[in-house]
Amino acid sequence: MTTGCGSCGKKAVYVDPVTKQRFCGEHFSAWFEAGVASAIEKYRMIEPGDRIAVGLSGGKDSTVLLTVLAKLDLDAELIPITVDEGIGGYRDDTILAATRLCDKLGLADKLVSFTDICGKTLDELLSNDPRQACSVCGTLRRRALNQAAREVGATKIATGHCLDDEAQSVLMNYLRGDVTRVTGSFQTNADTLFLPRIKPLCRSTERETVAYGLVNHLLTDLPECPYTKYALRAGVRRGLGKLEYTTPGTMMNIVTGQEKLLAKLGPREGEITMMGRCELCGEPTSHRLCAACALLEKLK
Amino acid sequence: MVTLHLPDGQILTTHAGTLEEILLRLDLNPYEILVTRDGELLLADDPVDEDDVLRATSIVHGG
Ligand code: SF4
Ligand SMILES: [Zn+2]
Ligand SMILES: [Zn+2]
Numbered sequence: 192m193t194t195g196c197g198s199c200g201k202k203a204v205y206v207d208p209v210t211k212q213r214f215c216g217e218h219f220s221a222w223f224e225a226g227v228a229s230a231i232e233k234y235r236m237i238e239p240g241d242r243i244a245v246g247l248s249g250g251k252d253s254t255v256l257l258t259v260l261a262k263l264d265l266d267a268e269l270i271p272i273t274v275d276e277g278i279g280g281y282r283d284d285t286i287l288a289a290t291r292l293c294d295k296l297g298l299a300d301k302l303v304s305f306t307d308i309c310g311k312t313l314d315e316l317l318s319n320d321p322r323q324a325c326s327v328c329g330t331l332r333r334r335a336l337n338q339a340a341r342e343v344g345a346t347k348i349a350t351g352h353c354l355d356d357e358a359q360s361v362l363m364n365y366l367r368g369d370v371t372r373v374t375g376s377f378q379t380n381a382d383t384l385f386l387p388r389i390k391p392l393c394r395s396t397e398r399e400t401v402a403y404g405l406v407n408h409l410l411t412d413l414p415e416c417p418y419t420k421y422a423l424r425a426g427v428r429r430g431l432g433k434l435e436y437t438t439p440g441t442m443m444n445i446v447t448g449q450e451k452l453l454a455k456l457g458p459r460e461g462e463i464t465m466m467g468r469c470e471l472c473g474e475p476t477s478h479r480l481c482a483a484c485a486l487l488e489k490l491k
Numbered sequence: 492m493v494t495l496h497l498p499d500g501q502i503l504t505t506h507a508g509t510l511e512e513i514l515l516r517l518d519l520n521p522y523e524i525l526v527t528r529d530g531e532l533l534l535a536d537d538p539v540d541e542d543d544v545l546r547a548t549s550i551v552h553g554g
Contacts (some may be wrong), residue, residue, distance in 0.1 A: 204532040208522075216532075251550075355550075401550040402525055405532055410548070415499070428551065429520075436522035 205402050208439035216406040223403045227259050227391050236389040237347070241267040243389070244340035245349045247292070247300065249273065249285035250413065252351030254292055255404045256392055260349065261296045270343050274335045275304040276328055277312020281416050288411055303339040305331055309487055316490055317418075324418035327486060334483035337474070340386055352390040355397040358431060358442035359424050361449045366427065373449075374456055385475055396435075396442065495526070495545045507543075511535035523550055 196203050196215035203213035214222060231237055245260060247253045260269055273289045275282055286302070293300040305313055309331065316331075317324055340348050364372040392400055404410040422428075434441045468474070469481035480488065492504040493513060503517050510533045514521045525548045526533045539545065 202531075203534060206534055213534075397550045398522060398525065401548060402532060405525060405527060405548060408530075412498075432520050432523045432551075436520055 204406060205399075208435075209443070219406055220403060223395065223399055224259055224262060226395055226399075228263055230394040231263075231265075231389075231391050234389075234393075236349075236391060237265055237267050239266040241347055242343070242345045243267050243269050243347050243349050244336070244343060244345035244386075245269055245271045246336050246351065247271040247273050247289045248351075249287070249289035249292070250351075251401050251404050251410055252353060252392065252397070254288070254409050255400050256349065256351040257292060257296065257298075258407070258409055259403075260391065261298070269298055270340075270345055271298055271300045272336060272339045272343070273300050273302050274332050274339075275302060275306075276332060277305050277314055278416060278418070279314050281414050284413050288413060292409075301339055301343055303335045305335065308335050308338060308483075321418060322421050324421045325423050327490070328418070330482050330486050334474070334481075337386060345386060347387045347389050349389045349391055351392055351400075353392040353395050353397050353400050354442050354446060355428070355431070357390070357393055358445040359427050361445050362427055362431065363424060374453070393446075394443075492541060493539050493543050493545065495547055497547050498549050507539055507541045509535065510537050510539055510545075513539055513545075519547070524548070525550060 194203070194213065195201055196218050197213050198218045199215055201215035201217075204216050205214045205219040206212070207214075212222075237243065243260070245253070245257050247257055257269070257271055271289070271293050273286055275286060290300055305311060305316070309316075313324070313328055313331070316327055336348060336350075361373075401410070431442060466475050466477055469476045469484050470479055471484040472481060474481040474483070476482070478485070493507060495503045495505070495513070495517065497503065505513055505516055508516070510526055511521050514524060514526070521535055527546050527548070528539070528543055533539070533545070
């Protein structure tokens with residue numbers, strides 16, 4: 192039979208699948224926020240005086256990220272940045288959700304669109320082959336976010352990636368046999384040419400993150416991106432989701448195992464010095480063209 | 492019958508049970524789905540009665 196919150200006895204709305212701790216809405220929120228704060232501290236993500244550009248899509252993860260960052264007592268300025276990829280029937284609603292959230296938090300949202308950075312919407316870029324949607328979208332979104340963050344004088348970029356995303360990335364590198372990435376930098380920002388990226392939700396599961404959004408009534412019903420069916424990691428995500436259900440803690444084990452592996456390997460400095468500048472746009476890259484320019488050349 | 496509204500607009504129906512039993516019966520992964528009743532999150536072992544109306548939120552996103 193159901194029992195109440197471990198702290199106050201009220202009706203529980205969340206159980207941590209690993210520790211079996213039970214929480215009412217209020218104590219779950221406090222626990223979740225403390226988890227984010229401790230990840231920020233553990234990985235020294237934020238220093239006093241930082242100007243943090245927060246990638247805000249208006250979706251679940253980034254909505255929770257910005258809300259929690261605004262709530263934590265951080266000695267840093269938050270500058271939300273919303274990228275409009277130009278996805279018909281989807282983006283307008285999420286942008287509206289992003290703007291509403293910023294109004295509520297008293298923050299000014301900076302909008303940047305794919306049209307601003309390359310003259311075309313994602314829909315236009317994909318007219319020939321929608322199957323590449325997510326890789327094109329991801330590469331150009333990174334570029335747009337970097338550019339906008341530099342324009343507003345940000346010192347760091349925060350994104351809503353959570354533990355599930357991290358675990359999926361680790362696993363995908365193994366599945367591709369990509370040893371460079373398996374042994375590469377992880378949760379560090381060795382390259383000073385890029386704005387450092389931080390992921391304050393990196394130790395929170397997707398389930399906790401969405402539960403936080405629901406408990407605090409932050410989420411509205413939003414349409415799904417029409418390209419979701421082409422998402423690269425769908426299979427990995429589904430498999431990991433099943434494992435996480437039958438063996439809670441699997442994703443945390445994958446991510447902490449990866450950290451231990453990298454700690455054993457030690458720093459590998461040689462790789463950083465190979466960075467040069469993109470011939471077309473000047474972004475840091477180890478090739479002649481950066482990923483975004485190479486992609487745009489190919490799509491021409 | 493229990494009614495479960497999925498995020499994509501689909502509506503599924505089944506018999507009473509605990510939330511976990513219901514999700515498994517409907518072939519949904521309980522890790523990937525959060526369910527609310529009258530706006531309140533339900534736990535896996537919470538009982539769900541015939542006539543209850545549930546809303547599912549998927550934790551999954553694209554990209
Ligand atoms: S599902 Fe793919 S195309 Fe849609 S917003 Fe996410 S990354 Fe972009
Ligand atoms: Zn409580
Ligand atoms: Zn370039």
